[in-house]
Amino acid sequence: QLQLQESGPGLVKPSETLSLTCTVSGGSISSYHWTWIRQSPGKGLEWIGFMYHNGTTTYSPSLKSRTTISVLTSRKQFSLNLSSVSAADTAVYYCARAGGTSFDAFDIWGQGTMVIVSS
Amino acid sequence: SYELTQPPSVSVSPGQTASIICSGDKLGDKYACWYQQKPGQSPLLVIYQDSKRPSGIPERFSGSNSGNTATLAISGTQAMDEADYYCQAWDGGTDWVFGGGTRLTVL
Numbered sequence: 001q002l003q004l005q006e007s008g009p010g011l012v013k014p015s016e017t018l019s020l021t022c023t024v025s026g027g028s029i030s031s032y033h034w035t036w037i038r039q040s041p042g043k044g045l046e047w048i049g050f051m052y053h054n055g056t057t058t059y060s061p062s063l064k065s066r067t068t069i070s071v072l073t074s075r076k077q078f079s080l081n082l083s084s085v086s087a088a089d090t091a092v093y094y095c096a097r098a099g100g101t102s103f104d105a106f107d108i109w110g111q112g113t114m115v116i117v118s119s
Numbered sequence: 120s121y122e123l124t125q126p127p128s129v130s131v132s133p134g135q136t137a138s139i140i141c142s143g144d145k146l147g148d149k150y151a152c153w154y155q156q157k158p159g160q161s162p163l164l165v166i167y168q169d170s171k172r173p174s175g176i177p178e179r180f181s182g183s184n185s186g187n188t189a190t191l192a193i194s195g196t197q198a199m200d201e202a203d204y205y206c207q208a209w210d211g212g213t214d215w216v217f218g219g220g221t222r223l224t225v226l
Contacts, residue, residue, distance in 0.1 A: 044220040045205050058213040061120055104209035105152040105167035112161055
């Protein structure tokens with residue numbers, strides 16, 4: 001059974017770059033698409049960006065200028081970089097798989113990792 | 120940008136059918152999916168491609184999508200179904216969108 005695990009710093013200073021990694025285990029990273037989603041405390045889900053299996057990426061218009069998603073296939077990992085963070089970026093960040101059930105649905109999620117932006 | 124709208128809350132009595140709607144412009148022309156999220160847990164896909172259930176999701180969960188509205192129905196609602204539910208759609212271009220979420224309370 002494919003599983004996902006997010007990792008990265010739990011505390012980031014304002015104006016710095018948030019960097020998270022999602023490790024894929026129990027399945028191929030090359031056969032599926034991958035995405036990042038976040039959830040601010042007490043709020044709803046917000047889509048951040050999507051990486052097709054061929055490495056092509058697309059980002060939320062509201063975060064596009066600050067977001068980069070990339071893959072490290074050999075390590076079965078993909079990453080999220082979010083630059084120039086502020087307190088508004090404090091959230092639980094989830095990685096998820098797309099293309100398992102259907103292209104557009106996210107059928108496997110990581111457990112999420114909380115990131116706090118504070119000095 | 121594309122938007123999806125959900126009611127903030129829905130209440131249902133145990134054993135009854137809960138219906139949660141999701142509205143968006145010409146949503147019926149796109150595929151809608153639904154996620155269940157319980158406190159402290161990651162979201163769980165319960166419906167994809169409007170009406171399909173992933174393996175392991177009980178048959179009491181069903182979905183439909185037509186016009187501007189997608190609907191998640193939970194028949195024979197149980198206490199364990201109490202959760203936040205989010206609709207989601209791909210806009211057909213480059214963006215994925217979530218609805219604001221609906222808290223289902225089983226009274």
